[in-house]
Amino acid sequence: MNSFRNGWFSEINDLWPGMVQSLEVGSILYNEHSTFQHIMVLQTKSHGRVLILDGIIQCTEKDEFSYQEMISFLPLCSHGSPKRVLIIGGGDGGVAREVAKYPTVEKIVQVEIDAKVVEVSKKFLPHMAKGYESNRHELIIDDGFKYLKNQNDKFDVIITDSSDPVGPAKLLFEKEYFELLKRSLMTNGVVCCQAGTIWTNMDQVEKHFTACQSVFPKVNYGISSVPTYPTGQIGFLLGSIDDSIDFKQPRKIFSESELDNLNLSYYSSKIHESCFILPRFAEKNLNRNVH
Amino acid sequence: MNSFRNGWFSEINDLWPGMVQSLEVGSILYNEHSTFQHIMVLQTKSHGRVLILDGIIQCTEKDEFSYQEMISFLPLCSHGSPKRVLIIGGGDGGVAREVAKYPTVEKIVQVEIDAKVVEVSKKFLPHMAKGYESNRHELIIDDGFKYLKNQNDKFDVIITDSSDPVGPAKLLFEKEYFELLKRSLMTNGVVCCQAGTIWTNMDQVEKHFTACQSVFPKVNYGISSVPTYPTGQIGFLLGSIDDSIDFKQPRKIFSESELDNLNLSYYSSKIHESCFILPRFAEKNLNRNVH
Numbered sequence: 001m002n003s004f005r006n007g008w009f010s011e012i013n014d015l016w017p018g019m020v021q022s023l024e025v026g027s028i029l030y031n032e033h034s035t036f037q038h039i040m041v042l043q044t045k046s047h048g049r050v051l052i053l054d055g056i057i058q059c060t061e062k063d064e065f066s067y068q069e070m071i072s073f074l075p076l077c078s079h080g081s082p083k084r085v086l087i088i089g090g091g092d093g094g095v096a097r098e099v100a101k102y103p104t105v106e107k108i109v110q111v112e113i114d115a116k117v118v119e120v121s122k123k124f125l126p127h128m129a130k131g132y133e134s135n136r137h138e139l140i141i142d143d144g145f146k147y148l149k150n151q152n153d154k155f156d157v158i159i160t161d162s163s164d165p166v167g168p169a170k171l172l173f174e175k176e177y178f179e180l181l182k183r184s185l186m187t188n189g190v191v192c193c194q195a196g197t198i199w200t201n202m203d204q205v206e207k208h209f210t211a212c213q214s215v216f217p218k219v220n221y222g223i224s225s226v227p228t229y230p231t232g233q234i235g236f237l238l239g240s241i242d243d244s245i246d247f248k249q250p251r252k253i254f255s256e257s258e259l260d261n262l263n264l265s266y267y268s269s270k271i272h273e274s275c276f277i278l279p280r281f282a283e284k285n286l287n288r289n290v291h
Numbered sequence: 292m293n294s295f296r297n298g299w300f301s302e303i304n305d306l307w308p309g310m311v312q313s314l315e316v317g318s319i320l321y322n323e324h325s326t327f328q329h330i331m332v333l334q335t336k337s338h339g340r341v342l343i344l345d346g347i348i349q350c351t352e353k354d355e356f357s358y359q360e361m362i363s364f365l366p367l368c369s370h371g372s373p374k375r376v377l378i379i380g381g382g383d384g385g386v387a388r389e390v391a392k393y394p395t396v397e398k399i400v401q402v403e404i405d406a407k408v409v410e411v412s413k414k415f416l417p418h419m420a421k422g423y424e425s426n427r428h429e430l431i432i433d434d435g436f437k438y439l440k441n442q443n444d445k446f447d448v449i450i451t452d453s454s455d456p457v458g459p460a461k462l463l464f465e466k467e468y469f470e471l472l473k474r475s476l477m478t479n480g481v482v483c484c485q486a487g488t489i490w491t492n493m494d495q496v497e498k499h500f501t502a503c504q505s506v507f508p509k510v511n512y513g514i515s516s517v518p519t520y521p522t523g524q525i526g527f528l529l530g531s532i533d534d535s536i537d538f539k540q541p542r543k544i545f546s547e548s549e550l551d552n553l554n555l556s557y558y559s560s561k562i563h564e565s566c567f568i569l570p571r572f573a574e575k576n577l578n579r580n581v582h
Contacts, residue, residue: 199354271570283555
């Protein structure tokens with residue numbers, strides 16, 4: 001199979017061999033290499049605009065809300081009253097958009113390695129890139145790993161919105177990265193990282209979980225439905241050194257009308273509580289580790 | 292796109308325009324028309340053997356367990372102590388396999404319209420077709436709709452394991468069908484039907500929900516993750532005229548060791564309770580209806 005054929009884009013990758021998802025393309029809006037990766041924005045027939053990095057779908061206009069809301073509100077509501085939030089990655093701006101909604105947040109620092117992703121998102125994906133418009137938001141173009149090594153601020157919540165553990169994001173799935181996160185985290189702080197799917201990458205999820213747990217005594221893995229990700233599902237690792245935290249019990253519960261005002265289409269307190277309940281096979285694989 | 296190209300099968304259907312999932316094929320094991328539909332069994336590279344009816348993936352060896360376990364154990368455990376179970380459809384035998392595990396079940400009647408699907412499944416999909424081996428199981432080859440009209444038995448649980456609401460299964464999504472189910476159901480009985488996905492067919496889910504609710508005062512919609520179904524997710528409609536039933540609270544709770552003995556890889560009581568918690572957008576669409 002080729003990536004492009006007869007007006008269709010196919011997502012071909014060794015991370016999920018033998019299966020491929022394809023989207024029908026209306027037009028190619030952007031298609032260039034940056035210093036770090038290949039960047040493409042497609043106007044699709046069924047899913048609106050789609051951002052693709054190194055041939056992998058990052059987000060589609062139709063279903064990006066579930067990913068962005070969950071990777072943001074899971075740690076924010078687990079913490080309860082975060083003021084300072086750090087985002088590593090998230091170049092499309094969608095996570096910043098969600099974090100900026102949270103009432104107690106005073107400062108959002110975002111470290112994205114690839115300025116071109118930001119530029120392209122501002123131009124072609126304004127519904128996500130509006131995260132950059134908040135006056136509490138500061139963008140730093142740098143390698144997240146290096147940034148964490150050299151800075152001395154502390155944050156309440158750190159969100160790692162990375163691509164998959166191949167290419168530039170590989171280091172963000174290792175123990176050393178969690179050590180760096182801990183160093184930049186308040187003692188009651190919460191980290192949340194994109195953590196792959198139990199259906200095709202259970203081994204990777206376990207490895208990632210163990211790396212997180214070796215640094216953060218409190219850790220859990222929750223899932224969200226995102227139809228255009230392989231297997232239709234993605235997971236998030238949450239970690240903290242605060243022993244009083246229970247990720248399954250959000251400290252902040254929003255009312256229905258508050259959720260309406262926050263324009264949340266996927267996240268609710270009940271979804272928060274239930275996202276950690278895994279299919280038995282996954283529960284058993286991670287069970288020995290879950291606190 | 293064509294269904295077959297360079298060793299890949301692509302699932303192309305107007306139910307989900309503009310998106311296509313493809314599986315790499317090792318060999319074609321069966322590829323014929325029956326009286327009712329086109330039947331294909333593929334040996335795939337990543338998902339074992341796959342049953343395809345009229346070009347739509349029905350089940351893959353790798354992930355069929357989540358669908359079969361959920362469509363069976365949700366109504367069985369909601370009821371608590373079912374003795375007589377009716378299955379409409381389910382020609383591959385997977386649902387019968389799961390129902391036969393349930394300790395209190397004394398009789399399983401299965402009405403499948405297409406004898407060819409049963410024959411093909413017995414030959415090529417023995418891991419599912421072993422449902423037919425139980426001595427409590429009776430197979431009737433007939434149109435489920437007609438069968439329900441003409442029979443006078445009562446059942447504790449009726450499971451409709453149909454294909455999508457196009458072609459032969461279309462009638463199984465209408466109010467008249469639920470009337471027929473009610474007529475064959477004990478007053479404390481439970482029905483469970485395959486009910487599509489909120490991500491591409493929310494309108495259809497709502498319509499189906501309303502049809503069910505017009506006959507069964509108690510109704511709910513739960514979801515399961517099935518990576519090889521479009522959007523990676525499928526839903527189930529549960530209905531009952533028993534006012535004391537709460538689908539979110541299974542009457543039968545299996546212990547971990549019982550679940551092990553039942554060889555359940557997806558279903559657990561916690562999964563049962565949480566599967567009815569929907570993303571906000573779906574909750575809002577169905578909310579006015581949920582009891």
